[in-house]
Amino acid sequence: MVRGLVSFAAGLALAAPLAAAPLSVRVVDAAGHPVRDAVVTLYPAGNAARAPRPGGRYVVSQKNIQFHPFLSIVPVGADVSFPNLDPTKHHVYSFSPAKRFELKLFAKDQSRTVHFDKAGVVALGCNIHDQMSAFIVVTDSVWTARTNAQGMATFGDAPNAPARLTAWHPYLRAPAGIVQQNVGAGQRSASFSVRLRPPPAPMSMDY
């Protein structure tokens, strides 16, 4: 996972344009509280757009009947492995348009790898354990980051060009969970005020 992040970060650095400056984005909820784990993506217009370097290896494990991490950001073309670290079986699936797949993971330490070749949000589930849920954001822009506990995401090398800025969160009340705005050339900060719904409580199947 760490190697993958380093590789992804190196890809971001190599792809950074020369005319760049920091852009800080803040995401808050309706009450003004910071929203963490929102995924913010900058799509510069025209030639300033940059896709991340494809490839890299990432991990979404299953442990204690949960996915870890709950949220992953990977570039288009990434390979994500799904090791089962639980002593029970998992049946991992996704029906998201960005990637449809299912993995039958039999036993502890068994793993399968999935290649993600299309940008979008991939919602993960386990057909055996309904309470398991996680998300993979497959991005085609090098300027993609998640907000921290202060609701902040910063692009140190944002291009000095007009751009479209999006924010996605799994519980954001908006079509597809995404809100967006335009940012002008030279704009150094932006903010989103979003409405979140509570995380869905897992529904027991009674048996």
Place this chain on the structure above:
Amino acid sequence: MACAAKRLLVRSAIPWGCAIAALWATPASAADFFSADTLEVSGDLRLVAVDGPESWVDGGFGKLRSGSNGDLRVTPQLGNASIVWKPEFTWSLGATIVGSLQGGERTEAGLSQAYLTFKPMRGTKIAASGRLGLMWPPVSLEHEGADWHVRDSITPSAINSWIGEEVRPVAAEATLAATLGAHQLRATAAVMAANDTAATLLTFRGWALHDRTTLAFHRQPLPPLGEFTGVQAPYTHPLIDLHEGFAHRPGYYAKLVWQPPVPVRFELFHYDNRANPEDVTLDMEWGWHTRFDNAGLVAQLGGGTELRAQALSGRTHMGFVEEGRRWIDNRFRSAFVLISRPFGPYGLAVRAEAFGTHNRGGWWTDEYDERGWSAMIAGKRDFGHFTGLVELLHVSSRNGSLEEQGLAPRQRQTQGQAELRMRW
């Protein structure tokens, strides 16, 4: 009873046979019969201090699992012990078989649940699943796990005590679950059989609060029957099919669950065993046409605090119609509110409930009506495989017909319990 049990076993052998046959078409790598994952063992030891009347388990009118003769009685007990086997035949087909031992007064052991589970890989956002066999319908908001233990206390509410003792049919159940935007929906429907005597105990004894569940083919004692002595057997088999031919008069149940995009879940459940109230065995066990509706609510109140509530209302008929009234026409209802909250490794739960029956039959009239309430507070602490629980429960009820038995119409009972629960 013997004939009914034989019919049940023979007819039930067909779906079980189909399931076993399906094993032969299973890739060996997907099957798991006897690994550690397929076995669970649980049990509890408890110390019970109780006053009030003799327990219904001993043939009395007491509403708790243990009783006394009016004085405070303190006894150590083996509560419940269960062994759960959950073999997996394929990725989608499995089984759950539960053997239980019910300790305390009238200790007995036997089969608790036995059903096939089918949960194919969802092809869309709609998930389908099914169960087939001997099982509790999905009513209780207090029980969890295949061993059907009570989650936050030792003693369940009157509603779910009754479900545990009299409402466990042989059923074929299908469930569809779907996500529509931020809303989650689930619909369950089942056809069922072998639950024709449901509400016998509830009518003759009244509501009760205990965690003693019925074992397959075992019988539950009834209190003194008064004018029904000789007409009704002094016991009831909750798992029995009285009508000619197994499942020739099937009942059904259905459930709807809605979870909107707020931490609240609503449930509606309807049950109708469609038993013929004029069916009777040579042992004088009657068909009881019992139907009820149950509404459930689960709400997360923040900080881990959870509110759960159920309200059940039903009606049962038994016997022949004379002068426009069936021998027994009993309307029963109960409701409870349970609030639980974790405090680190500790948990606290409080529950308040009310219950009652309303008789308008030809033989049993309003003099047999019951009104009551109970309050419970329980605490627990988890220690890995162990859970320690303490519980204080008070129940008060009034039934005018108890005077015929030489008892006071108003019965009060207080019970304190300390339990060590184990699970592997």
